[in-house]
Amino acid sequence: MTWLMHRLTPGGFLWLLINEVRLATRAARQRRGGNAIWALLILVYTLAGFWLASNLVGVPIAPTPIALNLVLAVCVLAASFMTTQAMLRSQDTLYLAGDLDLLLTAPLPPRRVLLAKLCGIATNIIFVFAAFTLPVALPVALLGHPGLFGVPLLLLALAMVSACLGLAITLAIVRVASPRTARTIAQIVGAILGASVFLASQFLSAGPGRESAGRALFGWLMRHNFGGEGIGALPGRAALGDFPAMVLVLGAAMLVFAGAGALLGRVFLVSYQNAPVRLTRNRGRAKGGIARHFRGGLFATMFAKEARLLRRDPQLAFTIVLRLIYLVPIALPAFTHGRGPPLLPALAFAGVLIAGQLAGSLAWLTVSGEDSPDLIAVAPVEKSAAERAKLAAALLIAAPFALVLPLAIALVSPRAAVIALTMTGACALAAGLVELKFQRPGPRKSFGNRRRGSFLVGLLTFLMTGLLGLGAGYLVWLIG
Amino acid sequence: MSEAALQIEGLSKSFDKRVVDNLDLRVAPGELYALLGPNGAGKTTTLRMAVGLTRPESGSVHVFGVDALAEPLAAKRLTAWLPDEPMLYDKLTPAEYLGFVAGLWRIPPAEAAPEAERLLKWLELWEQRDTPCEGFSRGMKQKVALAGALIHRPRLLILDEPLTGLDANMARAVKDALRAVADAGAGVIVTTHILEVAERLADRIGIIAHGRLLAEGTLAELRAQAGSDALTLEDAFIRPTRDPEAAAGA
Numbered sequence: 001m002t003w004l005m006h007r008l009t010p011g012g013f014l015w016l017l018i019n020e021v022r023l024a025t026r027a028a029r030q031r032r033g034g035n036a037i038w039a040l041l042i043l044v045y046t047l048a049g050f051w052l053a054s055n056l057v058g059v060p061i062a063p064t065p066i067a068l069n070l071v072l073a074v075c076v077l078a079a080s081f082m083t084t085q086a087m088l089r090s091q092d093t094l095y096l097a098g099d100l101d102l103l104l105t106a107p108l109p110p111r112r113v114l115l116a117k118l119c120g121i122a123t124n125i126i127f128v129f130a131a132f133t134l135p136v137a138l139p140v141a142l143l144g145h146p147g148l149f150g151v152p153l154l155l156l157a158l159a160m161v162s163a164c165l166g167l168a169i170t171l172a173i174v175r176v177a178s179p180r181t182a183r184t185i186a187q188i189v190g191a192i193l194g195a196s197v198f199l200a201s202q203f204l205s206a207g208p209g210r211e212s213a214g215r216a217l218f219g220w221l222m223r224h225n226f227g228g229e230g231i232g233a234l235p236g237r238a239a240l241g242d243f244p245a246m247v248l249v250l251g252a253a254m255l256v257f258a259g260a261g262a263l264l265g266r267v268f269l270v271s272y273q274n275a276p277v278r279l280t281r282n283r284g285r286a287k288g289g290i291a292r293h294f295r296g297g298l299f300a301t302m303f304a305k306e307a308r309l310l311r312r313d314p315q316l317a318f319t320i321v322l323r324l325i326y327l328v329p330i331a332l333p334a335f336t337h338g339r340g341p342p343l344l345p346a347l348a349f350a351g352v353l354i355a356g357q358l359a360g361s362l363a364w365l366t367v368s369g370e371d372s373p374d375l376i377a378v379a380p381v382e383k384s385a386a387e388r389a390k391l392a393a394a395l396l397i398a399a400p401f402a403l404v405l406p407l408a409i410a411l412v413s414p415r416a417a418v419i420a421l422t423m424t425g426a427c428a429l430a431a432g433l434v435e436l437k438f439q440r441p442g443p444r445k446s447f448g449n450r451r452r453g454s455f456l457v458g459l460l461t462f463l464m465t466g467l468l469g470l471g472a473g474y475l476v477w478l479i480g
Numbered sequence: 481m482s483e484a485a486l487q488i489e490g491l492s493k494s495f496d497k498r499v500v501d502n503l504d505l506r507v508a509p510g511e512l513y514a515l516l517g518p519n520g521a522g523k524t525t526t527l528r529m530a531v532g533l534t535r536p537e538s539g540s541v542h543v544f545g546v547d548a549l550a551e552p553l554a555a556k557r558l559t560a561w562l563p564d565e566p567m568l569y570d571k572l573t574p575a576e577y578l579g580f581v582a583g584l585w586r587i588p589p590a591e592a593a594p595e596a597e598r599l600l601k602w603l604e605l606w607e608q609r610d611t612p613c614e615g616f617s618r619g620m621k622q623k624v625a626l627a628g629a630l631i632h633r634p635r636l637l638i639l640d641e642p643l644t645g646l647d648a649n650m651a652r653a654v655k656d657a658l659r660a661v662a663d664a665g666a667g668v669i670v671t672t673h674i675l676e677v678a679e680r681l682a683d684r685i686g687i688i689a690h691g692r693l694l695a696e697g698t699l700a701e702l703r704a705q706a707g708s709d710a711l712t713l714e715d716a717f718i719r720p721t722r723d724p725e726a727a728a729g730a
Contacts, residue, residue: 290597290609291589291593293575293576294579294583294587294589294593295579296583296588297586298583298584300583301582302583304576304580304583308576309571309572312571312612371570372567372568374533374561374567375567375581375584376584377533378533378559379585380556380586
């Protein structure tokens with residue numbers, strides 16, 4: 001994209017926009033990691049898209065009420081995820097990106113900078129959705145259904161509106177609370193939003209006669225026919241190639257985008273200018289003398305440091321919680337009375353699996369995610385002793401959470417609880433040791449991408465925790 | 481001759497090219513030594529080898545007589561390292577950071593806590609002791625890192641470009657702190673690429689370029705070596721290293 005920038009007026013909107021897109025694509029490339037694996041997955045997915053497209057040749061895809069309501073339901077769900085992502089990206093833009101100082105001190109109108117940044121946010125959030133939809137939608141469009149070329153356009157419109165909404169919510173929180181609070185709230189809201197949609201769909205789909213959140217929403221839209229006529233039908237019509245609908249949807253999105261740039265520009269600028277001042281405020285004097293910070297022994301020192309770092313990084317804590325929540329579907333059969341496997345073995349399985357994943361995550365943070373490795377390296381401490389202390393700290397932090405399910409099992413069967421507890425401990429230790437053995441040092445903030453380049457380690461941990469979980473479930477089942 | 485705070489002999493290291501080349505260096509206890517050289521001269525690599533962060537290809541490093549390559553932990557117990565990028569945790573407060581560093585060096589809490597209080601007050605960080613470091617200026621972070629380096633009372637203090645990015649007041653405070661540490665009997669080594677800093681700060685100056693020690697001595701000794709025609713040490717030692725042909729012609 002650099003070549004394209006050379007051909008544009010430096011400092012112009014398009015130039016800034018291409019720069020943002022360039023940064024977003026590079027960030028996405030870094031985040032996704034394992035380029036070859038992802039390229040292969042996309043290729044396979046695209047081939048599946050062509051297979052589907054070849055089967056749909058000659059099959060009419062008409063804007064029936066079902067199709068229109070379905071598209072609207074998908075749009076609502078996608079927009080909720082996109083808005084969550086946009087909130088988090090807005091936080092990054094406001095507080096983490098290092099380029100705003102440069103851009104805002106350059107002789108450029110701040111509004112232009114904001115619009116370009118908004119484009120960057122939109123581009124950033126569009127990648128995942130494009131990867132999911134376009135490998136299927138484009139082959140179908142190419143092989144006889146050109147109307148589906150409206151899908152990427154609808155995706156773009158959704159991303160633009162979600163980017164504005166995400167930024168507006170972030171700025172509103174900043175206005176009501178402080179930037180620091182806003183950052184924390186956005187991270188928590190983001191985690192809860194992501195998790196709640198996911199959990200809702202899982203819980204709804206688990207019970208007899210219940211349905212997924214998507215299907216529930218679709219059913220509700222169908223009953224009221226919101227997507228079948230009027231404004232509600234526009235996304236569906238646009239996705240299926242209705243030209244006036246495409247113009248209306250994209251035009252409205254562009255209007256919202258431009259309007260957000262104009263309306264939010266000043267608020268954005270004020271909150272950015274205030275951010276450093278308010279972010280560096282003194283927390284006030286903590287209670288107790290300075291002596292409370294000094295501990296004897298390497299383990300106590302490491303534990304205090306790791307516990308504090310985790311406590312003060314809500315984003316990290318919620319990322320970990322979110323990852324555990326995503327494991328719930330595996331454990332969920334335990335709650336499907338009469339349909340799934342028996343309760344106790346399933347709980348034992350879930351407990352061991354979750355404990356292993358949690359211990360693995362925390363072990364990565366303490367062992368690999370060391371922000372001052374040189375400090376540890378120059379300290380008069382054996383590397384192995386420091387790592388053991390870090391691993392122990394990770395396991396101790398994980399312990400209260402890992403104990404929950406074994407304790408729940410103990411209420412029904414103490415013998416089963418002993419097995420679950422033993423396997424939970426073994427799994428947590430094994431997951432920690434895997435992290436220790438295959439550690440890949442990186443900054444803590446890269447926790448979300450820690451599997452970059454170590455796909456096999458992730459797979460190994462998952463398989464190991466899964467197998468130990470199955471073993472625990474089997475043993476609990478054996479003792480009845 | 482008394483035991484050296486730091487004795488380096490025949491130290492060599494290559495990455496893509498030779499970075500440190502058969503270097504000898506001796507710093508006495510109570511001495512403030514400045515290693516002066518242009519960027520890429522091999523200063524940082526030399527010191528990283530001295531503190532055990534980089535393994536030398538050949539040569540030896542002794543800290544107060546302790547072989548740092550054979551007994552790294554014993555040598556590290558005596559040494560503090562302060563790189564140009566402070567080794568801090570943004571989410572920890574200065575008091576917590578000092579608690580962590582003291583724990584790593586296994587300083588008993590009863591000893592470390594009063595020393596931390598003294599250091600924080602001395603470096604004018606006491607009011608910020610419970611504020612996370614993430615919002616601190618570069619100078620304040622540098623002072624927290626300096627407090628961390630001093631909390632275990634090192635006998636050898638090694639600092640890489642300690643005055644980079646500090647304002648005049650802060651630089652003065654750091655210089656005073658280093659002088660006080662040296663006067664208390666510790667060996668102090670600082671690297672710098674700014675001649676003026678070396679001139680004002682150090683008891684002795686070593687001039688390094690292309691991984692080799694070109695000259696060494698007190699300011700007066702170096703001036704004498706430079707000869708009466710040279711206006712400054714820079715004229716005598718640094719400029720020729722930037723322009724090998726000029727050096728050959730001189």
